[in-house]
Amino acid sequence: MKNITNKFLILLVFCLAGVANAEVVRETARQREVLDIAEQLRCAVCQSQSVAESDSDLANEMKAIINERLEKGAAADEIIDYFVERYGDYILMKPSPDGPGWLLWWLPLLILAVVLPFVGWQIRARSKRFAQADAAGLAVSRDQQERLRQLRDQQNEDPRK
Amino acid sequence: MTGRRWALLLFPVLLGLGVVLFLGLSRNPSEIPSPLVGKPFPKLAGVDLNGEPRQLPTPGKPMLVNVWASWCTACSVEHPVIVAAAKKYSQQVEFIGLNYRDKQPDATRWLSRFGNPYAWSLNDAQGRAGIELGVYGAPETYFVDAEGVIQDKKIGPLEATELVNKLHKITGITD
Numbered sequence: 373m374k375n376i377t378n379k380f381l382i383l384l385v386f387c388l389a390g391v392a393n394a395e396v397v398r399e400t401a402r403q404r405e406v407l408d409i410a411e412q413l414r415c416a417v418c419q420s421q422s423v424a425e426s427d428s429d430l431a432n433e434m435k436a437i438i439n440e441r442l443e444k445g446a447a448a449d450e451i452i453d454y455f456v457e458r459y460g461d462y463i464l465m466k467p468s469p470d471g472p473g474w475l476l477w478w479l480p481l482l483i484l485a486v487v488l489p490f491v492g493w494q495i496r497a498r499s500k501r502f503a504q505a506d507a508a509g510l511a512v513s514r515d516q517q518e519r520l521r522q523l524r525d526q527q528n529e530d531p532r533k
Numbered sequence: 534m535t536g537r538r539w540a541l542l543l544f545p546v547l548l549g550l551g552v553v554l555f556l557g558l559s560r561n562p563s564e565i566p567s568p569l570v571g572k573p574f575p576k577l578a579g580v581d582l583n584g585e586p587r588q589l590p591t592p593g594k595p596m597l598v599n600v601w602a603s604w605c606t607a608c609s610v611e612h613p614v615i616v617a618a619a620k621k622y623s624q625q626v627e628f629i630g631l632n633y634r635d636k637q638p639d640a641t642r643w644l645s646r647f648g649n650p651y652a653w654s655l656n657d658a659q660g661r662a663g664i665e666l667g668v669y670g671a672p673e674t675y676f677v678d679a680e681g682v683i684q685d686k687k688i689g690p691l692e693a694t695e696l697v698n699k700l701h702k703i704t705g706i707t708d
Contacts, residue, residue, distance in 0.1 A: 416669045429634060430669075433660050458575075458667035460568040 406438045409448050413455055414463050422465050567667055567686045574598075574677045575665045581653040582632060582640055589629065589655065589662075590681040595703040596627040598675040599651070600663065602635040603643035605671040611690035612647050618696050619650030625704050630654030633663050633671050678703040 410424035415431040423431045434455070441451045455463045467473035512520070569575075574596075577589040590596060599615055601608040619628045630651035632640045637656060644654075657663055666675065669688060676685040676699045685699045 429660065430664075433664060437661075437664060457568065458664065460667075 402439065402442065405442055405448075406435055409438050409442075409451055410435050412452060412465055414465050416459060416463065567683075569667055569675075569683050570686055572683055574675070574681050574683050577655065577662050577665055579655050579657065579662060582637055582644075582656050583653075584656075585653070587653060587655055590677055591627050591629070592681060593679060594627045595625065595679050595700075596629055596675075596677040596681075597700065597703075598629045598631055598666075598677065600631045600633045600666075600668050600671045600673040600675075601654075602633045602671045603639040604635065605633075607690045608672045609643075609647060611672050612650075614691055614693050614696055616648045616650040617693065618700065622700060622704070623650075623652075626700060627652055631657055631662060631666070631668075633657050633668065634660045674699075676700065676703045 407424045410431075411422050413423040413434065415421045415423050415426035415428060415434075417428050417430050418426050421431075423434050437454075438451055441454070452464070456468075461468050461471065461473060467476050469477045574590040579587060581587045589598070597618075601612070615628070622628075628651050630653070632654045635658060637658070640654070640656075644651075655662055660668075666673075672690050674687045674691055674696075675683055676687075678684050684702045687695070687699065691699075
């Protein structure tokens with residue numbers, strides 16, 4: 373018990389060390405707004421990071437532009453369009469559902485629409501086959517099921533196991 | 534029985550997917566088509582490396598805008614190609630530089646060392662003009678016709694034949 377308490381105390385010391393050294397980050401509403409837009413834009417020079425996550429020169433300049441435009445009263449959509457006009461849809465973290473991007477959004481549903489009827493048809497075909505087999509006396513009868521269960525139970529009770 | 538039929542059906546699908554994914558491997562993810570091709574060159578104003586006020590586009594003459602920087606090693610590989618082309622075509626085509634995210638003294642030193650093929654270079658220390666043009670990095674080259682419409686763009690260093698071919702697009706000259 374004492375051992376556990378000690379471990380817990382040591383753990384607590386390590387946890388609190390982080391808090392003690394942490395810098396207090398203050399974020400203004402405007403900064404949040406800039407980051408919200410920057411999160412939707414891809415950092416063009418770092419492939420799979422958003423502008424918000426990246427600290428590259430290009431990303432920082434883009435954040436500065438977002439900030440300036442917000443200060444001038446531009447809407448988020450307008451700012452995003454500004455970058456799309458220059459860099460194309462590529463600059464968007466989420467591909468636009470317009471243009472060729474629609475395929476990305478609808479493909480899963482399309483696949484589902486194609487596959488579901490097949491699955492339904494398979495299930496129906498199988499249950500039909502089973503019903504036929506049953507009718508032909510090929511399926512396992514109730515008596516046989518009972519006998520199978522007994523055999524299985526016997527095996528489970530087998531001391532060798 | 535039905536399992537085998539499913540496998541037969543699945544095989545071409547998987548094969549097609551495999552081919553598509555395999556072709557994807559040979560594509561360069563950093564090569565992105567510019568939406569500005571076919572559109573007018575954006576209006577840019579600023580100063581050149583000598584501090585003279587300058588404006589883009591320059592009307593009436595086809596124009597090659599080359600994004601370069603002294604810190605950019607690929608630019609120094611590409612530079613002799615631009616210098617040679619400027620010697621040959623500067624009558625028909627305006628060669629403009631866009632000095633991207635550079636320091637002015639470094640940029641002028643670089644030009645005096647490797648030669649200056651440009652009529653002038655826009656000083657874009659902040660990279661703002663670059664963003665206006667949708668620049669990813671240096672080198673990048675825009676080919677603009679006499680009407681000020683961007684006809685082609687190259688991301689990365691140009692080779693001699695490619696440069697000439699693209700120049701033909703904006704001049705109509707074939708030699």
